[in-house]
Amino acid sequence: MTPTELIEQIKKLAEHSDSLSNGLVKIAGQAQQIIWHQGASGLDHGQQLVVALTVFVLACFVGYYVVWRVTPALHSPLMAVTNAVSSVIIVGALLAVSQSAPLITQIAGFTAILLASVNIFGGFVITARMLSKFRTKNQVKGKKS
Amino acid sequence: MNLTQSGLLYLLAAVLFIFTLRGLSSPTSSKWGNFFGILGMVVAIVTTILMIPEIDYVLTISAIIIGGTIGTVIALRLQMTALPQLVAAFHSLVGLAAVFVAMAAFYAPEYYGIATMANTGFIEVFTEHPYYEPVKNLVFKTGSLIELSIGLAIGAITYSGSLVAFAKLQGIVGGKPLVFRGQHMLNAVLFLTIIALIVLLVQQQSSWLLWLLAFVAVVFGFLLIMPIGGADMPVIVSMLNSYSGWAACGIGFTLNNYLLIITGALVGASGAILSYIMCKGMNRSIIKVVLGGFGASASGATSSSTPDKPIKTGSAEDAAFIMKNARLAIIVPGYGMAVAQAQHVLREMADLLKKEGVRVAYAIHPVAGRMPGHMNVLLAEANVPYDEVFELEDINPEFATADVAFVIGANDVTNPSAKTDRSSPIYGMPVLEVEKAKTVLFIKRSMASGYAGVENPLFFRDNTLMLFGDAKKVCEEIVKSLA
Numbered sequence: 001m002t003p004t005e006l007i008e009q010i011k012k013l014a015e016h017s018d019s020l021s022n023g024l025v026k027i028a029g030q031a032q033q034i035i036w037h038q039g040a041s042g043l044d045h046g047q048q049l050v051v052a053l054t055v056f057v058l059a060c061f062v063g064y065y066v067v068w069r070v071t072p073a074l075h076s077p078l079m080a081v082t083n084a085v086s087s088v089i090i091v092g093a094l095l096a097v098s099q100s101a102p103l104i105t106q107i108a109g110f111t112a113i114l115l116a117s118v119n120i121f122g123g124f125v126i127t128a129r130m131l132s133k134f135r136t137k138n139q140v141k142g143k144k145s
Numbered sequence: 146m147n148l149t150q151s152g153l154l155y156l157l158a159a160v161l162f163i164f165t166l167r168g169l170s171s172p173t174s175s176k177w178g179n180f181f182g183i184l185g186m187v188v189a190i191v192t193t194i195l196m197i198p199e200i201d202y203v204l205t206i207s208a209i210i211i212g213g214t215i216g217t218v219i220a221l222r223l224q225m226t227a228l229p230q231l232v233a234a235f236h237s238l239v240g241l242a243a244v245f246v247a248m249a250a251f252y253a254p255e256y257y258g259i260a261t262m263a264n265t266g267f268i269e270v271f272t273e274h275p276y277y278e279p280v281k282n283l284v285f286k287t288g289s290l291i292e293l294s295i296g297l298a299i300g301a302i303t304y305s306g307s308l309v310a311f312a313k314l315q316g317i318v319g320g321k322p323l324v325f326r327g328q329h330m331l332n333a334v335l336f337l338t339i340i341a342l343i344v345l346l347v348q349q350q351s352s353w354l355l356w357l358l359a360f361v362a363v364v365f366g367f368l369l370i371m372p373i374g375g376a377d378m379p380v381i382v383s384m385l386n387s388y389s390g391w392a393a394c395g396i397g398f399t400l401n402n403y404l405l406i407i408t409g410a411l412v413g414a415s416g417a418i419l420s421y422i423m424c425k426g427m428n429r430s431i432i433k434v435v436l437g438g439f440g441a442s443a444s445g446a447t448s449s450s451t452p453d454k455p456i457k458t459g460s461a462e463d464a465a466f467i468m469k470n471a472r473l474a475i476i477v478p479g480y481g482m483a484v485a486q487a488q489h490v491l492r493e494m495a496d497l498l499k500k501e502g503v504r505v506a507y508a509i510h511p512v513a514g515r516m517p518g519h520m521n522v523l524l525a526e527a528n529v530p531y532d533e534v535f536e537l538e539d540i541n542p543e544f545a546t547a548d549v550a551f552v553i554g555a556n557d558v559t560n561p562s563a564k565t566d567r568s569s570p571i572y573g574m575p576v577l578e579v580e581k582a583k584t585v586l587f588i589k590r591s592m593a594s595g596y597a598g599v600e601n602p603l604f605f606r607d608n609t610l611m612l613f614g615d616a617k618k619v620c621e622e623i624v625k626s627l628a
Contacts, residue, residue: 029198030255045288048401056394059407062163063414070169072511072536075419075518076228078169079386081182083235085162086412088186089243089393092400094193095256096249097201097208105253106201110208112245115238117212118219120186123235125220126228127179133525134172140530 077130084123090116146195154192155404161185162408166415172531189404225526226483229382229515230314233307236385240303240366243392244359247297250399251355257400259289285350289399294343296395297355298362303388305366310381313370314515322374329436335365373434376480376557378515379423380434387416419517426511428563428574456592459610461622464551464586467610469627471548471584473504475540477577478520479513481554481590485616488527491553494620495529497627506533508540508577510558541578550582554616556589560601569599585609588619 070078093116096109161181168178190209194200223231250257312318338361346354373381390412397405424431468474476495482488495505507529513520524534535543544550552559555577563574579585580603587609603609612619 045286049288049398052398052401052403052406055403056398056406056410059159059410060414062407063166063411064418066163066166066411067415067418070166070415071171072422073509073518073521073531073534074169074172074175075422076232076516076522077175077179078166078415078518079232079382079419079516080228080235081165081169081179082386082412082415083232083239083389085165085182085186085408086239086389086393087242088158088162088189088405088408089239089246089396091189091193091402091405092246092257092396093242093249094190094200094205095197095400096246096253097204098197098253098256099199099201101249101253101256105249105256106204108245108249108252110204112242112249113205113208114212115242115245117209118216119212119235119238119242120216121213122216122220122231124179124183124186125217126223126231127182128176129220130225130228130522130525131172131175131179133522133528134175134531135525135528136172136532137530140528 073134074131077127080123080127080130084120084127087116087119087123090120146192151192151196152403154188155402158185158189158192159404159407161188162411166411224486225523226486227315228522229378229519230311232516233311233314233382233385236382236389237304237307237311239389240300240305240307240385240392243300243389243396244297244304246396247293247300247399248355248359250293250396251352254285254289257289259286259293259399285347287347290347290350291343292395292398294346294355294358296392296399297359298339298343299388299395300392301359301362302366302369303385303392305363306370306381306388307366307385309367309370310378310385313375314378314382323371328368328372332365332368335361335368339365369435372436375515376512377427377434379512379517379519380420380427380431382516383416383419383423384431384435385416387413387420390414390416423512423517426575428571454605456604457607457610459586459612461612461619462626463610464612464619465623465626467584467586468498468503468549468551468623469501471498471503473506473543473547474498474549474551475544475547475579475582476505476507477550477552477555477559477579478507478509478524479553479555479558480515480519481556481588481616483514483519483523483554485554485618487553487615487617487620488523488529490617490620490624492524492527492529494624494627497624501627506535506540506543508535508537508544510537510555510577511575513555513558537575537577544578544581547582548584550579550585551588552579552585553588553620556601557599559603560599562599562602571599579603580606583608586612588612588614588616590615 090113093109093112096105097113101109162185165178165182165185168174168181194205219231250259309318339358342354342358342361346358370381390409392409393405394409394413397403397409420431424434476491478491482491498505507524509520521531521534525531557571559577559579560571561576561578561580562569563571563576566572585603585608587604589611591613592604604611
């Protein structure tokens, strides 16, 4: 084996190891993503569902008691603000705009973020506008003078 | 950011959202409530962005900026009277966003953690493709796919249903219910189709089933809301509010994200309670409202019987004179006031009356207007202090001591036959007892019966004075006479 051949071989090996390590890094990243979603808790899907259902049912009760205490005069702002708040599904949309995600997912994600943002900004602004108008007798008088 | 940190921050956001709703228990604390909501949303979004390894910042930020600008501009320019249709339109956007999230998750399950590896393991994939290839042999977890398709279906129904509600409120489509034969059958068939499609989708996992499901759900949403009339809209808007929450919940279950589940449940519960309150305000069951058709054919039958009975009509000067000499005047606003945009001139009138020493109070029926709390917002917009505005239970005993009840653009909610006439379609509905006041002034455009198609016997009583005309014009004339 001539030195030149040897050098060629070493070069090839080096390239190969480079691509190997690249591949490893990317796959490790993906593995992390999958583990991250499956939850580090190691729960299987059935157990996850039970936990999620527990959270869900308790949240329904919280919602029930909190909403009954809302004064009827503020039912319109309540609808506007819950509308803004339910746009928290933007969280789901953000997952889709990963650089390596398929195009269709990115498009769907982009659209969902856009729609949810209209709602979030619009909902909170309109709620603020409504709430700023509710004044007592004294506040109304104070504003005029 | 790791899972523990993001989990805690999501919890913080959820608690902030609970405080948002809690803040609305009184107008003074409500501004804080809205602030908590904004804070919660910022926490949720920033946490998520920091959590995703290779998020496309350009795409994300530009979507937020474009959407945010559109939303802000719409919300700032909006006329308060157009509030119900705006809320309906916003609900439709939440529904559509849920559909897109479900689609995104379906096409890239590995990013949402809802797929498991098929037989091929990591090592094999790795050796075959040293240059990373997206892992193709993924299978959906059954449970996740069920949750995903339910989220998608509810989202699609919310989308099209709210669109119809928007069109009806905006006047693009007539407010009259659209009824045809076999409607309920068709809806039942569509509903069963949706369930069958979900089952099929879970078994076959093919994308055309997902698109078909979305399509059928959209059609179902249209047909569901089409037969429901204008004045039932408070219930429908609340119901769709509730749906938008459940759609978020469905997506939350798919992603196993507790923030989405909690928030969705809060919104869902809120909408459900509002629907219940609205139904109670009309003494109708939610099922009957959803089945629709109310008030579709009633208007023709009753109007023919009206001409033979005597009514007293009056002029704006008469009304001004009567009210000037009153001690307590109770104003009962209804949807007609919103349509005529009469709230500002109404407040002017009330100011002039107050100068004359008249005590003025406002009485709000739970279903007055086209969405819950509609009248309260309009009055607040016109600078009516909220401590002069009363709910039905609080104001009803006052009517007996009132000299004047001034009914502007309301009808059915004052109809005493709801208490006495068992055959009336609105029997059992709680009403404002305006008939107990010494004089009742009715501002109406014509003698036409209200939404329920029921004649109001109050019009023919001796102590009732009818003022025909546009609510705003009549109020302006009264203001002129008072000044």
